[in-house]
Amino acid sequence: MNQALLQLKHALVECHAQGRAYDVLAFMADQGLSRSPEANQKLTFEAGALQAGAAPAHERDQEAKDWVPREVALRAALERAQQSLPDPHIVLGYKKGLGRGNRSLYWLELSTETTEEADSSTHQSPPRKSVTYRRTEKGAVKPSSLVRWLMKDGEFRNMSPRGITMLLGIIIGTICWALCLAMILLGLGVSNQPLTAGSLILLILAFAGFWFGWKSLYEPWFRLVDERIVKAPNWVPALFEDPCELEMYGQRKARWTRLVRYNADCPMCGGEIELVPGRPDQRLPLVGRCIESPHAHVFTFDRTTLRGAYIGPVLPDD
Numbered sequence: 001m002n003q004a005l006l007q008l009k010h011a012l013v014e015c016h017a018q019g020r021a022y023d024v025l026a027f028m029a030d031q032g033l034s035r036s037p038e039a040n041q042k043l044t045f046e047a048g049a050l051q052a053g054a055a056p057a058h059e060r061d062q063e064a065k066d067w068v069p070r071e072v073a074l075r076a077a078l079e080r081a082q083q084s085l086p087d088p089h090i091v092l093g094y095k096k097g098l099g100r101g102n103r104s105l106y107w108l109e110l111s112t113e114t115t116e117e118a119d120s121s122t123h124q125s126p127p128r129k130s131v132t133y134r135r136t137e138k139g140a141v142k143p144s145s146l147v148r149w150l151m152k153d154g155e156f157r158n159m160s161p162r163g164i165t166m167l168l169g170i171i172i173g174t175i176c177w178a179l180c181l182a183m184i185l186l187g188l189g190v191s192n193q194p195l196t197a198g199s200l201i202l203l204i205l206a207f208a209g210f211w212f213g214w215k216s217l218y219e220p221w222f223r224l225v226d227e228r229i230v231k232a233p234n235w236v237p238a239l240f241e242d243p244c245e246l247e248m249y250g251q252r253k254a255r256w257t258r259l260v261r262y263n264a265d266c267p268m269c270g271g272e273i274e275l276v277p278g279r280p281d282q283r284l285p286l287v288g289r290c291i292e293s294p295h296a297h298v299f300t301f302d303r304t305t306l307r308g309a310y311i312g313p314v315l316p317d318d
């Protein structure tokens, strides 16, 4: 067993995969290796122990059962890490806690000694084609210093003084932006000089600048009204935050705008799934893509149910 755990540990490092499932497996393997080789008892973990051992500090406050990846993602990560290793492989044992007070248990074991205790229904099942997303807690995604005054705890109420200030700022900014472009065009038009290469370059630069500014400063806020969730422009979250989303929620009278991050564990390889634009290969504006295989492991995203279905390329039958 120890030999196989050691192999697994190396394999996890060598596959260079990123994601919660891999961190959890590395923690379980380390714990198994640090035990005395004579210990006969199976080393089982509850969700809380996995979270305490493998989660980064800022994720330890979350509910443990929500933090731990689904078994399908853990199994997929194990399979991927060990695909080039000889048998026996390490497999995941999982026992669902039924009823109150009974917690789910996770453990690692050799594929040759699979015990009856594990939920046989989920054992060795083919990759599932659905994902469950997680939403960060309120205030977990820090806004940049530019908008920190506006977004207390990472959110603001649209119809509050702060919300209205922001709204007016965006509208006035957009108008000024359009006026600047109009003035450049007008300036070129009234100069009555023949169109030279220099003025043509200026024109192209003006258009490119306008387009870039519109896309990164203003357009996401306008799309937010219709789409309810968009990728946050780079200047909205703090400098060291990972990419995140802007989301509008609540009823007509009490609508809020907040900074959040959605992610999930890929059921096909255990990597991390993040929300990114669907283009060019998908028609949906926002889809979940696995960072390990962004164009093959693609899923829909529904912010109300937090579920997603596989929409990537056709999978081989076996």
Ligand SMILES: [Zn+2]
Binding pocket: 266, 267, 268, 269, 270, 271, 290, 291, 292, 293, 297
């Ligand atoms: Zn994946």
